[in-house]
Structures are given as structure tokens and as C-alpha cells.
Amino acid sequence: MTNDTPSLIRALNGETVRPAPVWFMRQAGRYLPEYRELRKQAPSFLDFCYNVDMAVEATLQPMRRFAFDASIIFSDILVLPHALGQDVWFVEGEGPRLTPLTDPSGLSFKGFDAHLAPVYAAVSGLRAALPAEKAVLGFCGAPWTLATYMIAGKGGAEQWPARTFAAREPETFDALINILTEACIRHLIGQIRAGADAVQIFDSWASALDENGLERWSIKPIHRIVEGVRAQEPGVPILGFPRGAGHGYLPFVRGTGVDGVSLDWTVTMAAAKELQRETCVQGNLDPARLKEGGTQLDDAVRHICEHLRDGPFIFNLGHGINLATPPAHVTQVIEGLKTHTA
Numbered sequence: 001m002t003n004d005t006p007s008l009i010r011a012l013n014g015e016t017v018r019p020a021p022v023w024f025m026r027q028a029g030r031y032l033p034e035y036r037e038l039r040k041q042a043p044s045f046l047d048f049c050y051n052v053d054m055a056v057e058a059t060l061q062p063m064r065r066f067a068f069d070a071s072i073i074f075s076d077i078l079v080l081p082h083a084l085g086q087d088v089w090f091v092e093g094e095g096p097r098l099t100p101l102t103d104p105s106g107l108s109f110k111g112f113d114a115h116l117a118p119v120y121a122a123v124s125g126l127r128a129a130l131p132a133e134k135a136v137l138g139f140c141g142a143p144w145t146l147a148t149y150m151i152a153g154k155g156g157a158e159q160w161p162a163r164t165f166a167a168r169e170p171e172t173f174d175a176l177i178n179i180l181t182e183a184c185i186r187h188l189i190g191q192i193r194a195g196a197d198a199v200q201i202f203d204s205w206a207s208a209l210d211e212n213g214l215e216r217w218s219i220k221p222i223h224r225i226v227e228g229v230r231a232q233e234p235g236v237p238i239l240g241f242p243r244g245a246g247h248g249y250l251p252f253v254r255g256t257g258v259d260g261v262s263l264d265w266t267v268t269m270a271a272a273k274e275l276q277r278e279t280c281v282q283g284n285l286d287p288a289r290l291k292e293g294g295t296q297l298d299d300a301v302r303h304i305c306e307h308l309r310d311g312p313f314i315f316n317l318g319h320g321i322n323l324a325t326p327p328a329h330v331t332q333v334i335e336g337l338k339t340h341t342a
């Protein structure tokens with residue numbers, strides 16, 4: 001590792017880094033006025049994601065404003081189902097919509113790489129635009145989380161459609177998970193070859209799975225993704241985010257072999273320290289505290305830093321930033337955590 005090795009990568013390689021590296025999930029987006037301005041220029045959210053110049057610009061916006069140590073490429077997890085041939089669109093003010101999937105045999109890798117080429121071009125553009133000490137992050141949605149959107153055709157809280165599908169037709173569900181596992185491996189390798197220094201796998205709906213479900217639909221496929229990516233691109237750290245997995249976090253870390261784990265805000269500091277003995281931990285400020293600001297925010301940042309600063313640690317939110325968040329609160333957090341982890 002050289003002096004230019006990004007602090008985030010050093011933490012993911014097991015170093016205790018002072019001050020702690022920081023980035024925020026959804027750090028690009030609607031809480032920034034310059035994002036809302038740029039967003040108006042694209043006919044749709046997916047057009048925005050596939051426009052290389054716009055994606056690079058949206059990714060750079062928070063990097064200009066804030067002292068983040070890493071930059072996650074502006075894209076979306078749902079570009080993968082789209083690249084596999086499923087219809088995907090976004091309804092303004094509501095969220096994603098897909099034509100609900102009943103039979104995974106209709107999905108196809110034909111044209112997959114060409115469809116995602118703009119994402120890789122944006123990663124290259126971003127890597128060229130940022131100094132070496134800032135890490136560029138690629139990402140994908142985990143197979144289970146992607147499947148929940150693909151089966152329901154929209155977001156949902158409890159993922160009833162995907163859970164009942166998996167319980168009713170486990171072999172068909174396995175076939176879908178296998179296709180998505182392959183798609184995730186290819187998409188992460190594409191981003192790494194374009195210049196990503198590390199990647200994160202978002203299993204945002206891990207919270208909906210029971211113990212056996214977590215093992216079969218989250219941990220096993222993510223382990224295969226980790227092994228598949230490492231076989232072709234060894235040495236690029238992989239973060240996993242099994243949001244809401246609770247007592248499943250430790251089996252997730254052990255079973256997947258990830259280099260770092262992103263913690264949602266419900267994970268206690270005692271549990272986080274236990275996980276930190278196995279891997280780098282990232283997290284886990286409640287986005288609601290960030291939105292509200294004030295001394296309760298300073299206190300929450302200090303609480304996390306005091307518990308996690310003596311091991312491999314990346315400061316982040318426990319989930320994506322809320323669109324009503326005042327940008328000044330982000331500066332407040334970064335200043336606070338740099339002091340508390342100096």
C-alpha cells in the first residue's frame with residue numbers, strides 16, 4: 001500500500017485509521033439543490049443514471065461540498081433487472097415500478113454488458129476526476145433485495161410477495177437467485193475494471209428473512225458473489241449491508257467473507273464491537289438524527305466514534321440520507337467525527 005492508498009481501503013484492509021474515513025449512503029441526491037437542478041435536465045431517473053456526464057456530475061456534487069473520503073457512483077440497484085430485460089421505471093414521488101416477474105426463464109444476459117456500459121464509463125470518468133486518496137465505490141443490490149422488487153413490481157415493507165414466492169416455489173426462486181448472483185458478479189467486476197477501488201453489496205431487505213431464508217437467499221448468494229469477484233479481481237475489498245439482519249449480522253459476516261459490514265442504526269455498540277473483531281465495521285448514524293441536527297446529533301456522532309474508533313471503522317449512516325436533510329448537518333457530522341477519531 002502506498003501513501004496514496006485511500007483511507008477507506010486501509011480500513012477495509014483491517015487498519016485502524018485516524019481520523020476515521022467517512023462517506024454517506026445516498027450522499028448524492030435530492031437533499032442537495034444542485035442535484036435537483038441537474039435532475040431536471042433528464043427525462044427520467046433511469047435516463048439520468050445512464051447518462052455518463054450527468055452521473056459523474058451528480059457523484060461529484062457531494063465531493064465538492066463535503067470532506068467525504070469516498071464517492072459511490074451515481075446509479076441504482078435496479079439497473080440490473082433492467083439489463084436482464086425486465087421493464088423498470090420510476091414514478092415521480094413514489095419510487096420504482098417493474099412488471100412483476102413470475103418466471104425467471106424470461107430473463108436474459110443478451111446485451112447485458114452493453115446495457116451497463118454507461119455505468120462503467122461513469123466509474124472511469126469519476127476515477128479520473130478524483131484524487132487518488134479518495135476511494136471510488138461501485139455497488140449492486142444483493143440477489144434477495146433485487147428479487148423483492150422484481151417479484152412485487154415495487155417497493156414494500158415486509159416483502160410478502162417475495163417471501164410467499166420463495167416459500168411456494170423454492171426451486172424457481174433459486175433459479176432467479178442464481179441468475180441474479182451471476183449478474184451481480186459481472187456487474188461488480190465491470191465496475192472494478194473501470195476503476196472502482198471497493199464495492200458494496202446492498203441487501204436492504206435482509207430484515208424480511210427468517211433464519212433459513214437469510215442463509216439460503218442472502219448469505220449463500222453473497223458468499224458466491226464475494227468468491228466470484230475475488231477469483232477474477234483479488235484484492236478489491238467488498239462491503240456487505242444486510243440491513244435489519246439483527247442477530248443475523250454475525251452469521252452474515254462469517255458466512256459471506258466480506259471485508260467490511262455496513263451496520264443499520266439499530267445495531268448496538270456492543271454488537272458492533274463484536275463484529276469489529278471479525279471485520280471492518282461501517283456505520284451507523286440514524287438518518288433521522290442527521291436530519292434534525294443540534295446537540296443530539298453531536299452526541300450521537302461521539303457515541304459511535306468512542307466505541308468504534310479503536311479498530312477498523314468507516315463512519316457512515318445506518319441507511320440512506322433523507323431528502324429533507326439540511327446540507328449543513330452533513331458538515332457538522334464530518335467535523336465532529338474527525339475530532340472524535342483524531
Ligand code: CP3
Nearest residue numbers: 025026027028029045072073074075076077095202204320
Ligand atoms: O449517492 C448514492 O448513494 C449513489 C446512488 C444510489 C441511488 N440508489 C440513487 C437514487 C444508490 C447506492 C442507490 C441504491 C438503491 N436503490 C438501493 C439500496 C440502498 C437502499 O436505499 O436501501 C435501493 C433499495 C434502491 C431502489 C430505489 N431507487 C428506490 C426504492 C428508490 C425510491 C426511493 C427514493 O429515495 O426516491 C430509488 C430512487 C433513487 N435512487 C433516487 C436516487 C438519488 C431518487 C430518485 C430521484 O432523484 O428522482
